[in-house]
Amino acid sequence: MNDAQTFAVEVIGIEQVTPLIKHFTLAPPGGGTLPAFSGGSHIIVVMQGAGRVHRNPYSLLSAPHALESYEIGVRRMEESRGGSHFMHDTVRIGSRLEIAHPVNLFGLDKIARKHLLIAGGIGITPFLAHLEDLRAAAVPYELHYSVRSPEHAAFIERLRRLAGDQLRIYFDSEAQAIDFEALLTTQPLGTHVYVCGPAGMIKHVIATARSSGWPDSHIHWEQFSAPPVGDAFDAFLARSNVTVHVPPDRSLLESIEAAGVEVPYLCRGGVCGFCRTRVVDVDGELIHNDHFLSDADKDRGQSIMPCVSRARCRSLVLDL
Numbered sequence: 378m379n380d381a382q383t384f385a386v387e388v389i390g391i392e393q394v395t396p397l398i399k400h401f402t403l404a405p406p407g408g409g410t411l412p413a414f415s416g417g418s419h420i421i422v423v424m425q426g427a428g429r430v431h432r433n434p435y436s437l438l439s440a441p442h443a444l445e446s447y448e449i450g451v452r453r454m455e456e457s458r459g460g461s462h463f464m465h466d467t468v469r470i471g472s473r474l475e476i477a478h479p480v481n482l483f484g485l486d487k488i489a490r491k492h493l494l495i496a497g498g499i500g501i502t503p504f505l506a507h508l509e510d511l512r513a514a515a516v517p518y519e520l521h522y523s524v525r526s527p528e529h530a531a532f533i534e535r536l537r538r539l540a541g542d543q544l545r546i547y548f549d550s551e552a553q554a555i556d557f558e559a560l561l562t563t564q565p566l567g568t569h570v571y572v573c574g575p576a577g578m579i580k581h582v583i584a585t586a587r588s589s590g591w592p593d594s595h596i597h598w599e600q601f602s603a604p605p606v607g608d609a610f611d612a613f614l615a616r617s618n619v620t621v622h623v624p625p626d627r628s629l630l631e632s633i634e635a636a637g638v639e640v641p642y643l644c645r646g647g648v649c650g651f652c653r654t655r656v657v658d659v660d661g662e663l664i665h666n667d668h669f670l671s672d673a674d675k676d677r678g679q680s681i682m683p684c685v686s687r688a689r690c691r692s693l694v695l696d697l
């Protein structure tokens with residue numbers, strides 16, 4: 378995917394739903410409908426910031442059958458490199474944004490006998506779209522939603538309306554916590570578990586499910602990593618014969634794109650594997666921040682996911 382495959386939308390609604398989360402509604406500028414999507418899909422929003430372009434992934438939370446607009450929730454990230462601040466501080470009703478076509482990396486398994494949905498914080502957004510589909514399906518499900526406190530619980534009324542008794546909410550502030558062990562050891566055969574939220578929660582759910590005998594094919598998770606800041610370094614793109622400088626607050630992928638070299642991507646969050654790039658040579662250390670490469674691949678050091686990973690090195694040569 379590249380920016381040639383993006384299209385324009387207009388911001389027609391902005392609502393502050395918690396102290397940290399804003400809810401945006403995006404529609405085609407001239408009316409009409411947007412491309413179809415399924416529950417669990419995300420879009421990339423392209424933001425023209427001051428002197429740089431941000432491309433951030435956001436899950437679609439609106440109903441997949443309501444295509445006159447898309448809805449996304451954006452959490453203000455304190456350690457943001459600019460994208461979430463741009464959405465919170467610069468975008469207004471009437472602003473135009475470029476977005477990429479929806480891509481689904483977190484769909485519901487079609488042969489599951491039951492769906493167990495677990496969300497933490499802003500991780501609730503993909504499940505809102507799933508709930509629209511689940512309401513019409515005969516497959517049983519439950520949704521467990523953990524948040525810091527009632528004031529940080531986004532989209533509660535909509536969740537209650539869509540999920541009714543299938544929803545359970547846990548507030549950290551009231552010492553309520555999901556009992557993952559109990560939850561994952563009492564599900565009927567054929568259940569699939571889906572988790573989206575903070576990294577620690579995802580890791581814990583995956584580890585608990587595996588140790589309780591769940592096959593990997595029944596464990597689904599989504600975690601878009603924001604590219605972390607790091608030391609500046611240079612990368613030489615061997616086929617393009619270009620050296621790119623990667624500043625501390627810019628990802629390797631963004632730096633390559635700024636030099637006019639295209640790298641395919643879908644998620645920009647270290648999940649899909651589309652941006653996988655061959656490392657020809659590195660004099661130093663690769664800092665892998667993705668969730669795609671196996672530990673063995675990371676140890677071999679022959680590939681890097683430039684959307685989230687970087688290097689601490691004297692030189693890095695890439696097959697681009």
Ligand code: FES
Nearest residue numbers: 645649650652684
């Ligand atoms: S674009 Fe998906 S892993 Fe890099």
